Amino acid sequence: MDFKKLIAHCKEYGFIFQSSEIYDGLAATYDYGPNGVELKNNIKKYWWMSMVQMHENIVGLDAAIFMHPKTWKASGHVDAFNDPMLDNKDSKKRYRADQLIEGYCEKIEAKNNKDVAKARKRFGDAFDEAQFRATNARVLDRQAKIDDILKRMNEHMRNGDMAGLGDMITELEIACPESGSRNWTEVRQFNLMFSTQLGNIAGEESKLYLRPETAQGIFVNFLNVQKSTRQKIPFGIAQIGKAFRNEIVARQFIFRMREFEQMEMQFFIQPGTQQKWYEYWKETRLNWHKALGTDSAKLRYHDHDNLAHYADAAVDIEFQFPFGFRELEGIHSRTDFDLSEHQKLSGKKLQYFDPEKQESYVPYVLETSIGCDRMFLAMISNALQEETVPDADGKDSTRIVMKLPPSLAPVKVAVLPLLKNKPELTSKARAIFKKLNLDFNCQYEEKDAIGRRYRRQDAIGTPYCITIDFDTLENDTVTIRDRDTLQQERIHINEIEQVVRERVDMKNLFSVVEEVA
Secondary structure: OOHHHHHHHHHHOOOEEEOOHHHOOOOOOEEEOHHHHHHHHHHHHHHHHHHHHOOOOEEEOOOOOEOOOHHHHHOOHHHHOEEEEEEEOOOOOEEEHHHHHHHHHHHHHHHHHHHHHHHHHHHHHHOOHHHHHHHOHHHHHHHHHHHHHHHHHHHHHHHOOHHHHHHHHHHOOOOOOOOOOOOEOOOEEEEOOOEEEOOOOOOHHHEEEEOOOOHHHHHHOHHHHHHHHOOOOOEEEEEEEEEEOOOOOOOOHHHOOOEEEEEEEEEEEOOOOHHHHHHHHHHHHHHHHHOOOOOHHHEEEEEOOOOOOOOOEEEEEEEEEOOEEEEEEEEEEEEOHHHHHHHHHHOOOOOEEEOOOOEEEOOEEEEEEEEHHHHHHHHHHHHEEEEEEEOOOOOEEEEEEEOOOOOOOOOOEEEEEOOOOOHHHHHHHHHHHHHHOOOOOEEEOOOOOHHHHHHHHHHHOOOEEEEEOHHHHHHOEEEEEEOOOOOEEEEEHHHHHHHHHHHHOOHHHHHHHHHHO
16 A cells, blocks of 8 residues: 555554644654554564563563663664764755665666566566566666665775765765755764763763663673573573664654664573574564565565674564565674673673583573564554455445454454444443453444444454344344455354454464464
8 A cells, every 4th residue: 555545544543643743743753542552562462472471481571761871882882873974955954874875776676666567567477577687688787786886885884984975975966855956964973872861960970871772671681580580591581662763864654763662582592503593583583474464575584784793693574665675673693792791891790600511601692673663564564455345235345454463453343233223232232342342452333334334443453343233132143244354144142252262362373373484
């Protein structure tokens, strides 16, 4: 679905609102509405169950947002958490140099995609996209240009060569998206951490940072968790929490925000075993995404060209958002950098005594890190569809439907009396709703014709609608309507709870995880 339509749908149906909208909003900050908070909580629940509940050697943590400022010195964020920025002198807008160059490459890629679409239309079912991309001269030339540009950009990024990035922007004649001018300042580094003061005391001693990631709260608690839970290596610590980055070029709705939520797990391992666990978690995390019904063609691995200072291997799981493939989750082999640096700066030992090897060592770390907000956007992008279906009188009509996995849907079941002006129907429906509401997040709705109510529930992703009609009064049966198939079946009132529970249980997702593994 068109990205602008998706954003409008999120507001109209209570998924996401612009923060402080009555004051004209605050850029790159968003609030989750009634349906949005339910979906987000369900995503977090699925991740937490898969990480903590389903692994006997992974435990949870909820560390404070504020941490001692030395934490961020040890982690490298004070000195190295920078983005290459430049300003356009005419529009007065600030941009990331690497994103401007990547945007230039995306325009070239769009030409390739246009040629692919034309060829697909021409050849129909016989079209082989991979072969076309591998043999078409124009596509190959454009791809070679993209590869060369990105290779040079990554070399400059790796070397911290700001002048080189600036030269590339000049060479490629990249213009400001707003003013259209090429009147740029020099490229310079910009630190992304928000800072504040501890109390009302000014000075460097009292300077605090809003955490730019949740991982460091795990590292500084490594021994506390290990000793209190008596874990043996390998073991992991999982955490869900807010992080903050002063993104100058926050964009693409909730994809890149200044305040966001991360779901991270740090897996502590024996040095020398990092390659084995790196491959294990790559596959495990991809299967987690596939279990949600995401088309495999919309997921791919992307190896990092520029490794972070702490990593010896890194890969992204990318998802095809409406604006192209972008990072959804990262798997990083962080070596022993974090624990070693915290040990060095704090003067406290952060070592594990291995009873089998009879020696102490600083463990290596394998990280999985996923943005909860990005996962939310991926789920909405994948689920929101516009399709033609038959209406009540057999004619075709268009409906907007959000085909979320039932276990993640904000509302699991809607209870709908056939008519609102029949007290015998509404009272019966209310009684059913009251009973179901103890087990599921339900909605009761009686306004408008039943068809319109079905469409509203389709639009928010409700997988099942229970309709109470005159037959209900006769034999205590109701119709249960399936969102995706539109099929309706009659079941007894006493069966509703069991039928819905079986179909929306999150255990269903884990059975799929096992199948795709």
